[in-house]
Amino acid sequence: VCPSAALWPQPQLQRSPPAPARCPLPPARFRFAHAAGSAVGPGCAVLDEAFQRYWAIIFAGARPAENKQPWRTSCTELLISVATPGCNGFPSLDSKERYKLNISRDSMLLYADAVWGALRGLETFSQLVGRDENGMYYVNETEIVDFPRFPHRGVLLDTSRHYLPLKAILETLDVMAYNKFNVFHWHIVDDPSFPYESFTFPELSKQGAFNAMTHVYTASDVQTVIEYARLHGIRVIAEFDTPGHTLSWGPGAPGLLTPCYMGKDPSGTYGPINPIFNSTYQFVTSLFQEISSVFPDYFIHLGGDEVDFTCWKSNPEILAFMKKMGFGEDYTKLESYYIQRLLDIVSSLGKGYMVWQEVFDNGVKVRPDTIIHVWKNKEPYAEEMANVTKAGYRALLSSPWYLNRISYGQDWMAAYQVEPLNFKGSTKQKDLVIGGEACMWGEYVDATNLSPRLWPRAGAVAERLWSNATVRNLQDAYVRLADFRCELLSCIQAGGLFQATTSATLNP
Numbered sequence: 371v372c373p374s375a376a377l378w379p380q381p382q383l384q385r386s387p388p389a390p391a392r393c394p395l396p397p398a399r400f401r402f403a404h405a406a407g408s409a410v411g412p413g414c415a416v417l418d419e420a421f422q423r424y425w426a427i428i429f430a431g432a433r434p435a436e437n438k439q440p441w442r443t444s445c446t447e448l449l450i451s452v453a454t455p456g457c458n459g460f461p462s463l464d465s466k467e468r469y470k471l472n473i474s475r476d477s478m479l480l481y482a483d484a485v486w487g488a489l490r491g492l493e494t495f496s497q498l499v500g501r502d503e504n505g506m507y508y509v510n511e512t513e514i515v516d517f518p519r520f521p522h523r524g525v526l527l528d529t530s531r532h533y534l535p536l537k538a539i540l541e542t543l544d545v546m547a548y549n550k551f552n553v554f555h556w557h558i559v560d561d562p563s564f565p566y567e568s569f570t571f572p573e574l575s576k577q578g579a580f581n582a583m584t585h586v587y588t589a590s591d592v593q594t595v596i597e598y599a600r601l602h603g604i605r606v607i608a609e610f611d612t613p614g615h616t617l618s619w620g621p622g623a624p625g626l627l628t629p630c631y632m633g634k635d636p637s638g639t640y641g642p643i644n645p646i647f648n649s650t651y652q653f654v655t656s657l658f659q660e661i662s663s664v665f666p667d668y669f670i671h672l673g674g675d676e677v678d679f680t681c682w683k684s685n686p687e688i689l690a691f692m693k694k695m696g697f698g699e700d701y702t703k704l705e706s707y708y709i710q711r712l713l714d715i716v717s718s719l720g721k722g723y724m725v726w727q728e729v730f731d732n733g734v735k736v737r738p739d740t741i742i743h744v745w746k747n748k749e750p751y752a753e754e755m756a757n758v759t760k761a762g763y764r765a766l767l768s769s770p771w772y773l774n775r776i777s778y779g780q781d782w783m784a785a786y787q788v789e790p791l792n793f794k795g796s797t798k799q800k801d802l803v804i805g806g807e808a809c810m811w812g813e814y815v816d817a818t819n820l821s822p823r824l825w826p827r828a829g830a831v832a833e834r835l836w837s838n839a840t841v842r843n844l845q846d847a848y849v850r851l852a853d854f855r856c857e858l859l860s861c862i863q864a865g866g867l868f869q870a871t872t873s874a875t876l877n878p
């Protein structure tokens with residue numbers, strides 16, 4: 371049994387009496403209930419599902435024998451009161467996640483502005499429940515007022531370098547919710563494979579997936595992920611990265627990619643999307659029309675990273691186009707020409723976009739509400755954060771959180787010690803930092819090692835993005851993160867959703 375009631379991430383405010391009363395929770399009689407006057411009630415799927423889920427998580431190990439014990443207790447129900455109605459929508463960047471938990475001998479109350487805050491409070495409540503040596507469940511008297519420091523707290527998974535089965539994605543969403551992450555950044559396609567089944571362009575996965583039968587995400591798979599995430603208060607932001615990282619698009623979309631040349635003949639290899647043909651922009655418009663209809667989030671991630679100009683430079687038609695456009699030898703101008711047209715297409719679809727930092731670095735004209743995703747780690751990323759926010763754009767930080775990069779020992783500490791606002795800038799600039807994302811790129815990751823590599827290390831990012839900036843004590847974090855890992859493992863033993871083992875990274 372794990373040491374009890376360690377909370378992860380650390381709430382903003384918690385107050386407990388010096389000798390808190392202990393209230394036993396009777397599995398057979400405990401229930402979650404809607405408080406009178408709450409703006410939501412039975413039928414609210416987000417909470418109805420959460421009540422089931424958290425009952426199972428809290429009492430995972432309960433044995434029927436519990437029912438026999440004479441329970442003289444008042445802690446038989448947690449009353450939930452939500453201030454604003456709304457259960458059928460999707461979480462968004464400005465969703466309210468604030469909640470209050472009042473646990474006392476005579477009542478247990480959870481208040482939240484919106485259902486998304488209620489989900490965060492239920493997660494905290496589940497972490498407050500302990501179990502004593504006799505197996506009795508209990509919760510100690512306490513008061514918590516909690517809210518996130520940053521509104522965008524994400525995890526990126528890359529399902530192109532290696533295909534991830536739906537189960538691996540859903541398990542990741544479970545553990546993300548345990549950590550109060552609220553964005554799943556689905557880097558769904560890239561150079562090696564195109565597993566997204568497009569109904570507009572079915573050839574893309576037929577030709578581009580590792581295996582068109584087994585290694586694809588059907589339309590229903592995608593909707594399953596989106597709904598599962600929604601019920602956990604998690605947004606799904608899809609990334610279709612262009613013009614680079616698109617080799618898997620080639621076979622299913624003839625004429626889309628740039629044919630590279632060796633001297634005056636095509637070499638047979640291909641490069642980034644060919645930016646000089648109108649057919650390219652017709653294709654992009656149709657594909658992003660589909661993406662906009664499939665993924666409900668306001669934002670789409672358009673990529674724009676690591677565009678290699680070698681192939682463009684070798685292609686005679688592109689050379690002629692460069693001359694015609696007066697771009698000289700500056701291929702970032704050609705890249706910007708493509709990106710600019712892509713952004714206009716996506717804007718016309720009524721969507722907002724996020725782009726990797728190169729789009730900003732190369733001076734592409736982007737909309738004021740663009741989110742610049744800072745990922746490079748060679749130059750100090752603090753400088754990039756300062757430049758991006760000085761230019762008035764919102765910034766999202768990933769540079770120090772590429773968890774696909776592993777090293778010996780407790781590297782969670784480096785992720786934990788990051789301070790996203792440690793850059794030279796005004797308060798106004800700091801306010802433009804909307805949060806960050808832990809990235810798990812898939813070059814060396816598949817379902818066999820995803821969870822042990824992601825957890826509990828990503829937990830360090832979760833606390834950095836949720837908790838107060840003053841929460842930085844490594845010794846205290848170690849104890850709570852070790853307990854978090856223990857709970858995760860006990861979730862496995864109880865046959866919980868989380869099947870894979872977590873890493874030994876934390877415990878030497």
Ligand SMILES: CC(=O)N[C@H]1NC[C@H](CO)[C@H](O)[C@@H]1O
Binds near residue numbers: 676726745772774811
């Ligand atoms: C934005 C970005 O990160 N682009 C690439 N950079 C290196 C990564 C692995 O660490 C991936 O290959 C990723 O596709």
